[in-house]
Amino acid sequence: MKKIVFSLLFSISLFASSKPTLLFYCGITMVTPMKEISKIIEKKHNCKIKIIQGGSKDLYKALSYSKKGDIYLPGSNSYRLNNLKDGYLLDAQDIGYNQAAIFVQKGNPKNIKSIDSLIDPNIKTIICDYTTGSIGKNTKKILVKYKNERFFEEVFDNAIIIGTDSRNINQALRKKDVDMAINWKATAFYDINKDKIDIIDIDEKYSPKKRLVLNLLSFSKYPDIVRDFMKVASSPDGINIMKKYGFR
Amino acid sequence: MYDIKQSHTYKKLILLIVIFLFGFISLYTVNNFVNNLIKNLDNKVVHFEKKSTIGKYIYYDILEIQALMSELSTNTSSQFSRDLIANKIDNKIKMIKESLDILQHGGILKREISLNMAEQNYKIKIIKYDLESTEDFFLEAIEIYPKLDEIKRMISKINKLLMEKEKVLKIEDTKEVLKTIKKLKRYYKTLPAFFKRTSENIERILYESDLEYQSIQKEIALKKESLSEIKLYLILTTVIIILVFGYVIVRNVNKDSQLLFKILNKQEKQEKATRAILDAQSNIIIVSNGEKMIDANQQLYDFFPKYKNFEEFNKDVKCICEFFEDKVPNDEYIIQKDYNGLSWSEYIQQNPNENFKVIMKKNSIKHHFLIKATRTTLDENTGESVVIITLNDITQEINSHIKLESMNKNLELIVSNKTKELQELNENLEQKIIIETEKVREKDKQMTEQARFAAMGEMIGNIAHQWRQPLSAINTTSSGMILQMELGIASNEEIEKGYKSIMEYVDFLTQTIEDFRGFFKEDKENIDFNILDTLNKTISITSAAYRDYDIEIIKDDFTDVELISNGMPSELSQVFLNILNNAKDILVEKEIKHKFVEIRYEETQTDNIIYIHDIAGGIPEDIIGKVFDPYFTTKHQSQGTGIGLYMSKDIVEKHMFGKLSVSNKAIKIKDNNYYGACFKIEIPKKA
Numbered sequence: 001m002k003k004i005v006f007s008l009l010f011s012i013s014l015f016a017s018s019k020p021t022l023l024f025y026c027g028i029t030m031v032t033p034m035k036e037i038s039k040i041i042e043k044k045h046n047c048k049i050k051i052i053q054g055g056s057k058d059l060y061k062a063l064s065y066s067k068k069g070d071i072y073l074p075g076s077n078s079y080r081l082n083n084l085k086d087g088y089l090l091d092a093q094d095i096g097y098n099q100a101a102i103f104v105q106k107g108n109p110k111n112i113k114s115i116d117s118l119i120d121p122n123i124k125t126i127i128c129d130y131t132t133g134s135i136g137k138n139t140k141k142i143l144v145k146y147k148n149e150r151f152f153e154e155v156f157d158n159a160i161i162i163g164t165d166s167r168n169i170n171q172a173l174r175k176k177d178v179d180m181a182i183n184w185k186a187t188a189f190y191d192i193n194k195d196k197i198d199i200i201d202i203d204e205k206y207s208p209k210k211r212l213v214l215n216l217l218s219f220s221k222y223p224d225i226v227r228d229f230m231k232v233a234s235s236p237d238g239i240n241i242m243k244k245y246g247f248r
Numbered sequence: 249m250y251d252i253k254q255s256h257t258y259k260k261l262i263l264l265i266v267i268f269l270f271g272f273i274s275l276y277t278v279n280n281f282v283n284n285l286i287k288n289l290d291n292k293v294v295h296f297e298k299k300s301t302i303g304k305y306i307y308y309d310i311l312e313i314q315a316l317m318s319e320l321s322t323n324t325s326s327q328f329s330r331d332l333i334a335n336k337i338d339n340k341i342k343m344i345k346e347s348l349d350i351l352q353h354g355g356i357l358k359r360e361i362s363l364n365m366a367e368q369n370y371k372i373k374i375i376k377y378d379l380e381s382t383e384d385f386f387l388e389a390i391e392i393y394p395k396l397d398e399i400k401r402m403i404s405k406i407n408k409l410l411m412e413k414e415k416v417l418k419i420e421d422t423k424e425v426l427k428t429i430k431k432l433k434r435y436y437k438t439l440p441a442f443f444k445r446t447s448e449n450i451e452r453i454l455y456e457s458d459l460e461y462q463s464i465q466k467e468i469a470l471k472k473e474s475l476s477e478i479k480l481y482l483i484l485t486t487v488i489i490i491l492v493f494g495y496v497i498v499r500n501v502n503k504d505s506q507l508l509f510k511i512l513n514k515q516e517k518q519e520k521a522t523r524a525i526l527d528a529q530s531n532i533i534i535v536s537n538g539e540k541m542i543d544a545n546q547q548l549y550d551f552f553p554k555y556k557n558f559e560e561f562n563k564d565v566k567c568i569c570e571f572f573e574d575k576v577p578n579d580e581y582i583i584q585k586d587y588n589g590l591s592w593s594e595y596i597q598q599n600p601n602e603n604f605k606v607i608m609k610k611n612s613i614k615h616h617f618l619i620k621a622t623r624t625t626l627d628e629n630t631g632e633s634v635v636i637i638t639l640n641d642i643t644q645e646i647n648s649h650i651k652l653e654s655m656n657k658n659l660e661l662i663v664s665n666k667t668k669e670l671q672e673l674n675e676n677l678e679q680k681i682i683i684e685t686e687k688v689r690e691k692d693k694q695m696t697e698q699a700r701f702a703a704m705g706e707m708i709g710n711i712a713h714q715w716r717q718p719l720s721a722i723n724t725t726s727s728g729m730i731l732q733m734e735l736g737i738a739s740n741e742e743i744e745k746g747y748k749s750i751m752e753y754v755d756f757l758t759q760t761i762e763d764f765r766g767f768f769k770e771d772k773e774n775i776d777f778n779i780l781d782t783l784n785k786t787i788s789i790t791s792a793a794y795r796d797y798d799i800e801i802i803k804d805d806f807t808d809v810e811l812i813s814n815g816m817p818s819e820l821s822q823v824f825l826n827i828l829n830n831a832k833d834i835l836v837e838k839e840i841k842h843k844f845v846e847i848r849y850e851e852t853q854t855d856n857i858i859y860i861h862d863i864a865g866g867i868p869e870d871i872i873g874k875v876f877d878p879y880f881t882t883k884h885q886s887q888g889t890g891i892g893l894y895m896s897k898d899i900v901e902k903h904m905f906g907k908l909s910v911s912n913k914a915i916k917i918k919d920n921n922y923y924g925a926c927f928k929i930e931i932p933k934k935a
């Protein structure tokens with residue numbers, strides 16, 4: 001009987017109008033906590049949230065090309081500040097911050113101590129493509145600030161892999177393809193990484209904390225839901241979720 | 249009834265057909281509905297399959313672009329070769345854009361698949377992709393379009409760097425050559441990351457699409473199963489409903505048929521009964537539909553013995569009017585003619601209060617019939633009706649009438665003679681009545697006188713009683729006085745005492761005479777009087793006799809009571825005396841030891857009532873109704889005349905407008921129960 005009722009409901013649903021669907025451009029580093037908050041919003045507003053994940057720059061290119069979608073969360077607030085002139089980004093809401101650190105194999109077998117090891121030809125390194133993701137862009141900034149542009153080029157030349165995003169970097173570390181990387185600190189605490197990766201903090205003067213800011217897109221069809229998303233994400237519950245995944 | 253049932257049965261049969269039709273339509277609809285749902289699910293699966301195939305084409309195109317980019321970076325030695333590769337990459341980008349466009353807007357994708365086979369180099373794959381209305385976003389397009397632009401930019405960049413390298417190679421500037429090569433190297437180093445990102449994007453899309461596809465496939469498989477079950481349940485339910493309804497209706501129809509059969513049987517019996525009733529009628533009855541005869545009763549064939557049944561009659565005769573005689577005594581008789589545009593039957597129907605007649609011959613003898621025609625409606629809806637013609641043979645009545653008319657003429661003469669005789673008789677009768685009345689008056693007078701004499705006799709009897717004791721006392725006193733005087737022992741005192749005693753007795757005797765005179769004095773006119781005074785006087789008159797016979801009168805205390813009525817006191821006194829004497833006589837006759845007469849009075853709003861109740865056992869029931877009849881007496885001839893109570897009733901009811909009645913009643917006197925006659929004298933109060 002239950003089955004019949006369920007099937008009838010399903011049959012009816014075939015003719016019923018679909019739920020509102022929101023498109024969320026999310027920097028790949030923050031996908032896990034954002035999925036958790038999305039579920040709360042989906043339940044609350046009876047909607048569906050589709051997440052496009054990737055490098056923050058790629059995501060911005062995608063949203064500005066398609067002019068579709070509702071929320072944008074880059075790995076660094078610089079993507080908002082640099083692109084405000086386009087007019088696609090409206091309301092903003094801080095939900096935490098991110099900070100880059102040196103990532104090494106668990107137990108630091110190569111005894112890596114500083115950024116300088118990135119140009120050691122005996123150390124296998126990976127750095128993120130500075131043209132795509134927030135960590136790539138941030139790495140370049142740290143390295144230039146740490147020494148200079150030339151130092152960055154040396155690091156680039158020494159890297160055996162140019163990564164695409166934070167997840168891609170962690171994957172190379174987990175697979176032990178590389179010994180060292182610069183990546184977003186929070187990702188080291190993910191269940192999948194915490195047993196494989198150790199972190200070495202970088203002095204905050206080279207690696208400042210990067211604000212994580214939710215952006216309402218100007219072409220959003222559901223600004224009220226987005227604003228509520230921002231409200232929930234910045235609420236104690238939302239902050240707890242972010243903390244759970246290392247974003248604080 | 250039959251028609252109603254039949255129409256019900258038809259309705260039920262039609263309902264049955266409707267239910268079956270409804271059932272089949274429902275089954276068809278349910279089947280179609282479920283099939284459509286399943287078809288929709290199948291379409292969804294096909295849609296995902298197509299989407300997945302197009303996604304794969306894009307993925308392969310990206311891989312090919314990557315390979316071409318790699319070739320462009322490493323193996324090209326001239327601008328021509330670079331342009332060639334750039335064109336190839338351009339084509340691929342166009343193909344990817346076409347694929348994305350079809351994914352976004354729907355359409356037909358044609359792809360040439362290279363086979364590299366001897367007999368066939370390639371094949372054309374055609375995919376017709378319909379857009380799903382539920383798709384809001386085209387993630388493939390959103391993520392890949394910017395990458396395509398990036399590829400173009402990258403080709404341009406590589407071209408620029410390669411041209412730069414060729415340029416520095418030509419001038420053989422080693423430092424610049426190394427610098428350019430480093431630039432190229434660094435740039436090439438970013439290419440794998442780019443293509444990895446791009447291919448990851450596509451792979452992720454394909455993966456998510458595949459996940460969705462798998463989940464939908466699983467869900468669809470479940471839904472299909474459920475829908476098939478629903479379909480089965482719905483079909484089964486519909487079939488069961490049809491069967492149940494069908495069964496109920498067929499059962500009802502069957503019941504109706506049985507009922508119909510019973511009704512038909514009953515109808516047949518009713519028809520037979522009706523036929524028997526019709527045939528039992530003494531009248532000739534013909535049923536017509538207004539144009540021709542449709543039936544008739546047995547009396548018709550009895551009158552026309554030539555025909556045995558209606559069919560034979562109807563074969564020869566179209567209308568009963570063919571037998572109507574034309575020669576008729578008056579207009580009351582109907583003949584076969586037109587009555588101002590009406591047929592004879594219609595004419596009769598239009599004049600239902602007229603007694604129309606017809607004459608028909610049987611064996612050359614004329615028969616007179618009273619004819620009636622009545623139209624009766626058989627069906628209100630269709631207006632179907634019949635005309636019932638009744639022919640009542642009144643030949644005998646007609647003949648009797650003729651005879652009566654003849655007798656009437658003789659009767660008039662007889663009546664005239666008899667009238668004369670009666671007139672003479674009447675004249676003599678008046679004379680006779682006067683004489684008889686006079687006789688009755690005389691008789692009444694005699695009776696009154698008789699009653700008066702009887703009363704007088706009674707009175708005299710009473711006076712005798714009254715006088716006996718004082719006369720004896722006077723005699724004793726005077727004899728004593730004489731003897732004393734003769735002996736010389738009489739003193740003056742004793743003589744005076746004796747004289748006084750005698751004078752007292754004489755006064756009493758005088759008073760008795762006065763009472764007697766009063767009783768016989770005829771009142772000349774009615775006066776208002778206290779009936780209790782009259783009663784007291786009468787009791788006084790009878791007191792001596794009552795005393796002689798030891799009869800005690802028990803009466804109410806009349807002191808200060810006045811019951812005033814209008815009438816003649818002497819007449820009422822006569823009534824009381826009569827009743828009191830009768831009571832005394834019966835008490836003495838029955839030798840009752842303790843003799844009582846109770847006298848009571850009662851006063852109502854309109855009447856004064858006196859009850860005189862003896863204890864002599866009552867008047868026998870067989871004669872109680874006759875005691876007021878004249879000359880009726882229970883006494884010995886020497887004692888009673890039978891006039892007393894008759895006259896008493898006459899006085900009370902006719903002279904004083906009251907009522908005199910008698911009944912037997914029980915009475916309690918001095919704690920003893922008695923039974924006797926109770927006379928009730930009701931006299932209206934004075935007006």
